[in-house]
Amino acid sequence: MTGKEFEDEKEGFKYNFQGIWYYIFDMAERNKFIVKPETFISEAKSKNWL
Numbered sequence: 001m002t003g004k005e006f007e008d009e010k011e012g013f014k015y016n017f018q019g020i021w022y023y024i025f026d027m028a029e030r031n032k033f034i035v036k037p038e039t040f041i042s043e044a045k046s047k048n049w050l
Contacts, residue, residue: 017041022050 012025017037024030033040044050 012023013027013030014021014023015030015033015037016022017033022033022037022041024033029040041050
């Protein structure tokens with residue numbers, strides 16, 4: 001997961017949550033994000049992905 005846009009739109013998935021776009025490389029991670037976005041965002045921030 002990253003807070004930066006992909007250079008190629010086919011590179012991954014993007015998902016808008018509360019007006020912010022999140023860019024996710026992996027379909028499994030995207031599915032986790034959709035189920036519990038707040039938890040996923042907190043984890044991503046703790047790992048400096050965002």
